[in-house]
Amino acid sequence: MSDNVLEQIQSLRAQLEEYNYQYYVLDNPTVPDAEYDRAMQSLLKLEMAHPECVSADSPSQKVGGEALAKFDQVTHRIPMLSLDNAFEDHDLVAFNRRIKERLGTAEPIGYCCEPKLDGLAVSIVYENGVLVQAATRGDGQVGENITENVKTIRNIPLKLRGEDIPKLIEVRGEVFMDLEGFKRLNEKNEAKGDKTFANPRNAAAGSLRQLDPKITASRPLRFYAYSTGQVEGLALPNEHFAQLMRLKSYGLPVCPETKCVVDVAQALEYYQDIGQRRAQLAYEIDGVVIKVNDKTLQNQLGFVARAPRWAIAFKFPAQEELTTLLDVEFQVGRTGAMGVTPNSNVSNRTQLEFQMAA
Numbered sequence: 001m002s003d004n005v006l007e008q009i010q011s012l013r014a015q016l017e018e019y020n021y022q023y024y025v026l027d028n029p030t031v032p033d034a035e036y037d038r039a040m041q042s043l044l045k046l047e048m049a050h051p052e053c054v055s056a057d058s059p060s061q062k063v064g065g066e067a068l069a070k071f072d073q074v075t076h077r078i079p080m081l082s083l084d085n086a087f088e089d090h091d092l093v094a095f096n097r098r099i100k101e102r103l104g105t106a107e108p109i110g111y112c113c114e115p116k117l118d119g120l121a122v123s124i125v126y127e128n129g130v131l132v133q134a135a136t137r138g139d140g141q142v143g144e145n146i147t148e149n150v151k152t153i154r155n156i157p158l159k160l161r162g163e164d165i166p167k168l169i170e171v172r173g174e175v176f177m178d179l180e181g182f183k184r185l186n187e188k189n190e191a192k193g194d195k196t197f198a199n200p201r202n203a204a205a206g207s208l209r210q211l212d213p214k215i216t217a218s219r220p221l222r223f224y225a226y227s228t229g230q231v232e233g234l235a236l237p238n239e240h241f242a243q244l245m246r247l248k249s250y251g252l253p254v255c256p257e258t259k260c261v262v263d264v265a266q267a268l269e270y271y272q273d274i275g276q277r278r279a280q281l282a283y284e285i286d287g288v289v290i291k292v293n294d295k296t297l298q299n300q301l302g303f304v305a306r307a308p309r310w311a312i313a314f315k316f317p318a319q320e321e322l323t324t325l326l327d328v329e330f331q332v333g334r335t336g337a338m339g340v341t342p343n344s345n346v347s348n349r350t351q352l353e354f355q356m357a358a
């Protein structure tokens with residue numbers, strides 16, 4: 001292979017990475033789709049003719065590789081926790097009061113507020129800036145290895161960009177399907193006589209759990225990062241919001257509705273404001289997540305059972321709707337805890353959890 005071919009390949013990769021970043025992270029498309037497709041086709045052609053040049057972080061890998069026989073298990077380096085819930089304003093006020101009591105302060109607490117997307121939590125590990133592993137949350141300790149599927153999601157970079165990239169960084173966030181993508185997918189499936197999905201969450205889950213990554217690649221999945229897990233080799237900023245902005249600078253998409261507020265009253269306003277705009281959002285959300293912004297305070301607060309004391313999911317009231325029960329999923333955790341997920345034709349799922357008698 002000549003130096004010229006290698007240069008061409010590298011230049012096409014850099015071009016496609018830049019187009020992806022502008023489009024998916026900055027929400028600012030800089031070239032028409034046809035130009036993107038042309039660059040991708042040229043890269044695929046060159047890589048096909050020179051397979052020794054194909055690398056795991058090439059944008060061409062977004063098309064999806066070979067099908068798997070099964071998903072392997074992945075033990076999370078740091079457990080993926082769940083969140084306590086608030087349902088009423090007074091639950092949030094009590095959360096704020098507990099935090100102040102525990103910290104022994106009368107000062108207002110600053111929070112970072114984010115929409116709670118109705119999708120699936122995933123963990124993505126980058127080593128030296130290259131995506132090496134992705135896993136589902138599973139039971140919080142052990143998830144499924146869905147690396148090949150996650151690599152096909154258009155707005156997830158295979159390689160981080162910019163300066164100051166840690167040797168290892170685990171990024172956590174939500175994979176979801178926006179309403180437009182969901183509608184298009186169902187229309188396409190219906191026209192083909194294929195199965196349609198009851199709601200965007202089911203469509204996202206079904207698309208991510210495919211053994212054939214090419215199927216995942218054909219589905220309009222998206223990702224927003226919401227926190228980090230293990231980080232090695234570089235200290236990230238000491239505030240949650242600043243960490244998210246750092247992730248954004250690495251080329252990772254962060255929900256643009258994320259905001260810092262100075263006290264609990266403003267957190268309540270955020271909840272009310274986004275609740276009013278909920279129907280206009282491009283994706284489904286079932287509440288907001290409110291986190292103490294200062295990481296030093298987060299560390300002082302620590303965890304209780306399987307949830308951080310410094311974060312809470314403030315849920316929107318359940319919308320009462322008539323529904324047909326389509327099926328019921330039973331999951332038995334390693335501890336014998338049993339989860340029941342009724343899947344119906346409305347997206348507000350009811351989670352019933354009970355402990356199985358030993």
Ligand code: I6G
Nearest residue numbers: 081082083114116226227289311
């Ligand atoms: O399940 C979650 C959804 C959204 C989260 C979360 C989140 O932030 C926007 N953040 C944390 C820290 C956890 N679960 C544990």
